[in-house]
Every structure is written in structure tokens, then in C-alpha cells.
Amino acid sequence: MTSGKAIARAVRAHFLIDTALTSIILSHIYGIPLPDEIENETGTNDINPANYINTDNTDINAEDLSDELHEADAMLDELLKGDISVEKACDNVLIDQIKSRIDNFRESHKSFRTSQLWFQYMDMIDILRRFIKAERTGNWELHLQTVKDMLPYLAASGHNLYVKSSRVYLQQMENLKTTHPEVLAFLQSGHHVIRRSDKFWAGLSSDLVIEQVLMRSLKTTGGMTRGRGMSEGQRAQWILSMPDCAEMNNALQEFTGVNYGTSDQHKEGGESRRSRDCQDLKTFLSFLISRSPFVEETSLRNIETGVSADKFVNVDNSKELGIKILKSMDGKK
Structure with missing residues (x-):
């Protein structure tokens, strides 16, 4: 099993x-x-890319392009300084314009298989990003939507048990509005995740908390595996005493003045992490620039080796294949 740190990386x-x-x-x-x-x-990277704009290969009016770039640059500065909120930035019409241009670019490369494969990869990363957001913020509707969006890819990759379990899970959750409306209201209020602090981006999946908190305390010093025994009575006593132990622990921390606290700033938002991300991003860019997957060719090609796939390889149509598999499962037990 992959460790948490390896998954994060x-x-x-x-x-x-x-x-x-x-x-x-x-x-x-x-x-x-x-x-x-x-x-x-130029021999330096301390250059504003806007000074090197070349519209010869674009369909955008140079003046409109310049206005969009300056507006985007100004909005980014305001966002980094905290002058505007993320919500306000996302609601800006400029974001919709940029999204529209990206959609048009993708549509223009629809017949190029290598491009389609990488567009599909980007869609999968977007699902992952939205799923993490749903878990961290306790967004129940986004949680269900992202699980639903995963199904075609899980089906196409042969993860049949995940597909079956996820479909049953989604069906049961959809039925909550009629079977258990009070449970649905509880989940919609953000309680499908567990929080160990009151920070906005601090939701944790229940299985993660069980594994990393409950099971760890059970197996460490003072836990049940350290000589206490594992009978039913001992298990019940240990579990039921946990809330009182937590209260006593908090009281002792306050009495001794030794409190556990964290910064409001997420560790990935610090200057050192952003600098490292920037350097690593340049590493990826230096690799991809000379091997761009967004070339106008109809074959499916490995961007590293240049080997082209034959007509029987259909990995670039994984989503469509997954949808067909899901439809074939409808009505079957």
C-alpha cells in the first residue's frame, strides 16, 4: 500500500x-x-512574456489579446495581495473568456488522437482536484458529482468492483431524500467528512481518520494492543472512554500552557513551497515544450519515444468506452 506522503507527492x-x-x-x-x-x-528568465507576444499564429485580435492579458495580470496581483476573494476572481467574466478560448482550442484538436489522450488526462486531473476540494470543504453535492464523473474511467480501466460499489453507493445516496431526509440534511451540512479543526480546508475522509487516528491510538503506548487485551468489554471501555480522555488532555494542555496549534496558512501556500513548485513546473515545461502533445497529427503517438500506436489502441477514447460499459450494466444484477 502506498504511504500518504507518496500519494501527496x-x-x-x-x-x-x-x-x-x-x-x-x-x-x-x-x-x-x-x-x-x-x-x-535571451539567456535570462527574468523577462515579461507579454513583451514577446506573437499573434501571427492566433485568431485573436492583438488589441483584445493585450487587454485580456493586462486584465488577467491585474486580477492575479489583486488576488495574491488579498484585495479580492477567490470567489470574486472566479466570477470575473475574464475567466469565462479564457475557458471559452481553451474549449475552442480543444475542439479544434478533436481529430488529433494524441491531443485527445492528453485532454482526457487533464479531465481526469480536474476530477481529482474537484474530489479533493469536496472532501476538504465538506461539499456533499460536489462529492457525489465527482464520484459519478469517475465511473467511466474506472469502468474503462477494468476496475469492476469499484464501479459496482460506486454505482450502488450513488443510488443509495440519491434515495436518501425519500428514505432518510434527516440523514441527507446532515450530510449536506458538511458532515460527510470529519474535522479536527474549524479551518475551512480541513475536512478529512472518515476512513482516513479511522486509520490514522483511531487505529494509531489503539496500537501505540496506552492502546489496547499493549497488554490491555482485546475482549469485547475492554474494547467497549476503551472506545467509550476516548471522549473523556480527550477532554482531560485538553484541560492539561491549558493548565500547563502547552497547546498544539497550527498556522492559518496552509503549508502549500508558503513562499518556499511556491518557489519549489515554480522550479518543478519549469522542469516539466522544459520536457513538454519539445514534446508537445498538441500537434496536428491524427496518429496516437508516445511523446517521449515517438512510437505510434496501431488502429487497435483506443486509450484515447477511454471515457466513451467507459460510458458504453456503464450502459451495458444497466438493469443487471
Whole structure:
């Protein structure tokens, strides 16, 4: 089983790759060279890419492009300074304009199989990002939607047990509005996750808390596996005494002045982490720039080796295949 730290590193890598791919797409759309390309041309990366705009290969009016870039730059500065909220930034019409241009770019590359494969990868990363957001913020509706969005990919990859279990889970949760409306209201209020603090981005999945908190305390010093025994009475006594032990622990911390606390700033939002992300992002960009998957070719190609797949390989249509598999499962036990 992969450890939590390894999973966190893998998720971070996927997010950085997604950012690099999005940067390449925006570079194509707006005619802006990427930082690595500017560095190769000028010998320095301390250059504003906006000074190197080239609209020869774009369908965008140069004046409109310049206005969009300056508006985006100003909005980013305000967001980083805290002058505007994330919600206000996301509601800005500029975001919709950029999304629309990306959608048009994807549509124009619909017939190119290599591009479609990487677009599909980006969609999967988006599902992962939204699922993490749902768990961290306790967003019940987003949780159900992301689980539903995962189903085609799980089916196409042959994870049949995950597909069956997830479908049953979604059906049961959809029926809560008629079978147990009070439970549905409880879940919609953010209680499908567990919180150990009152911070907004602090929701934890119940199985994670059981494994890392309850099971760890059970197996460490003072736990049941350290000589107390595992009879039914001992288990009940140990579990029922946990709330009182927690209260006593908090009281002793307050009495001694030794309290456990964390910063309001997430560790991934610190200056050192952002600097490291920027450097690692440049590493991914330097690899992908010369191997861009968004080329106008109909074959399905490995961007590293250049080997092309034959006509029997259909990995670039995983979502469509997964949807067909899900439809074939309808009405079956």
C-alpha cells in the first residue's frame, strides 16, 4: 500500500503536469512564449512574456489579446495581495473568456488522437482536484458529482468492483431524500467528512481518520494492543472512554500552557513551497515544450519515444468506452 506522503507527492506531480499542459495551451492560444523559450532566446528568465507576444499564429485580435492579458495580470496581483476573494476572481467574466478560448482550442484538436489522450488526462486531473476540494470543504453535492464523473474511467480501466460499489453507493445516496431526509440534511451540512479543526480546508475522509487516528491510538503506548487485551468489554471501555480522555488532555494542555496549534496558512501556500513548485513546473515545461502533445497529427503517438500506436489502441477514447460499459450494466444484477 502506498504511504500518504507518496500519494501527496504523486498528486502534486499530476497537478504540476496539468499546469504545464495548460500553460502550453495558453501559449498556443495567445501567442505567448513560455518562460523556458524566452530563457533560451535571451539567456535570462527574468523577462515579461507579454513583451514577446506573437499573434501571427492566433485568431485573436492583438488589441483584445493585450487587454485580456493586462486584465488577467491585474486580477492575479489583486488576488495574491488579498484585495479580492477567490470567489470574486472566479466570477470575473475574464475567466469565462479564457475557458471559452481553451474549449475552442480543444475542439479544434478533436481529430488529433494524441491531443485527445492528453485532454482526457487533464479531465481526469480536474476530477481529482474537484474530489479533493469536496472532501476538504465538506461539499456533499460536489462529492457525489465527482464520484459519478469517475465511473467511466474506472469502468474503462477494468476496475469492476469499484464501479459496482460506486454505482450502488450513488443510488443509495440519491434515495436518501425519500428514505432518510434527516440523514441527507446532515450530510449536506458538511458532515460527510470529519474535522479536527474549524479551518475551512480541513475536512478529512472518515476512513482516513479511522486509520490514522483511531487505529494509531489503539496500537501505540496506552492502546489496547499493549497488554490491555482485546475482549469485547475492554474494547467497549476503551472506545467509550476516548471522549473523556480527550477532554482531560485538553484541560492539561491549558493548565500547563502547552497547546498544539497550527498556522492559518496552509503549508502549500508558503513562499518556499511556491518557489519549489515554480522550479518543478519549469522542469516539466522544459520536457513538454519539445514534446508537445498538441500537434496536428491524427496518429496516437508516445511523446517521449515517438512510437505510434496501431488502429487497435483506443486509450484515447477511454471515457466513451467507459460510458458504453456503464450502459451495458444497466438493469443487471
